[in-house]
Amino acid sequence: MPSPVILLVFANDRIGHDAAYLDLPEEKRIIEDVLDPATDAGVRLVIESNAVPERLFDRLDAHNDAIVGLHFGGHATGAGLTLEDRAGAPQPLLAAGMAQRIGRLPNLRWVCLNGCGTAPQVQAIHAHGPVPVVATSTAIRDDAALRFARRFYSGLAGAHLPARPSPSSGFRAHLPENGSPSRPHMRRSPHGTPRHPADS
Numbered sequence: 001m002p003s004p005v006i007l008l009v010f011a012n013d014r015i016g017h018d019a020a021y022l023d024l025p026e027e028k029r030i031i032e033d034v035l036d037p038a039t040d041a042g043v044r045l046v047i048e049s050n051a052v053p054e055r056l057f058d059r060l061d062a063h064n065d066a067i068v069g070l071h072f073g074g075h076a077t078g079a080g081l082t083l084e085d086r087a088g089a090p091q092p093l094l095a096a097g098m099a100q101r102i103g104r105l106p107n108l109r110w111v112c113l114n115g116c117g118t119a120p121q122v123q124a125i126h127a128h129g130p131v132p133v134v135a136t137s138t139a140i141r142d143d144a145a146l147r148f149a150r151r152f153y154s155g156l157a158g159a160h161l162p163a164r165p166s167p168s169s170g171f172r173a174h175l176p177e178n179g180s181p182s183r184p185h186m187r188r189s190p191h192g193t194p195r196h197p198a199d200s
Contacts (some may be wrong), residue, residue, distance in 0.1 A: 004107075006035070006069040007046045007059060011051045013075050014088030022142050024049070027073045027114070027149050034153040043068075051083045053093050054172065057146060060101055068109045069156075072103065073145065076115030095121040103128025114145050 008031060010024040032045060039045060048059050051074075060067070075082040088175070089199040102111065102125055111133045113121060118135040125133050134152065 002063075002066040003042050003044045004068040005046050005063045005066040006038075006071065007067050008045060008047045008062065009051045009056060009059075009070070009072045009074075010047075010049045011072075011074040011081070011083040011091075011151065012088070013090050014050075014084065022074060023146065024073050028148055030146060030150050031071065031153050034150060034157055038157055050088070052085060052093060056083065056093075059099065060105070064104065065106060067105050068107055069112070070105075070108065070110075071112045071114065071149075073114045073149070075168065076113060076118045076121075078117050078120035080121065081113070081118075095124040099124035099128050102131070108154075114139055114149055136191050 007029065008028060010028060012021050012024055014021065028047060028049070032039075035043070035045060038187045044113065046059060046063060048056055072081055075090065079096075080092050080096075081098060083091045083093050085091040099121070108129075108131050111125060111131055116136060116139040119137040122133045122135050125131065140148075
């Protein structure tokens with residue numbers, strides 16, 4: 001049986017509304033450092049930085065049966081994740097298409113969507129399977145997203161990865177009662193107050 005894989009996916013907005021980069025390299029370093037004990041125990045981290053849709057789907061295909069965790073860090077909305085095109089411009093990936101692909105990962109144990117207003121995507125993912133999803137119901141600052149990544153993966157590492165997130169970790173699989181954050185198109189902001197694209 002292949003070693004368990006955690007797929008870490010990151011995408012920035014290098015030339016669009018928020019061309020001041022999010023500190024995704026630091027988010028990656030945090031997760032790698034926190035998960036050192038898991039990698040020592042045989043868990044593989046597969047990292048896709050500056051993710052474009054076709055490369056992401058190639059990674060999913062290559063590791064389909066081994067993926068136990070899927071992490072996304074970057075910009076997002078309730079409608080989907082924001083990846084990159086080959087030039088670094090924002091490339092939307094609609095939640096419905098991604099959810100359908102996630103539903104074909106037989107050993108997936110959690111999804112973590114560390115971007116703004118991702119809660120509406122949970123319902124789409126759950127339509128294809130009952131995997132726990134950690135999502136946000138509002139906009140988040142970049143520094144808060146980094147702190148969240150450290151706490152979340154510290155909790156999982158302490159629970160002996162690979163595992164499902166549990167209430168004892170301080171986080172829960174998230175499905176909002178109303179299915180929609182108050183401002184679903186707010187974006188994860190590099191600094192200051194999270195902004196709506198219209199404010200750019």
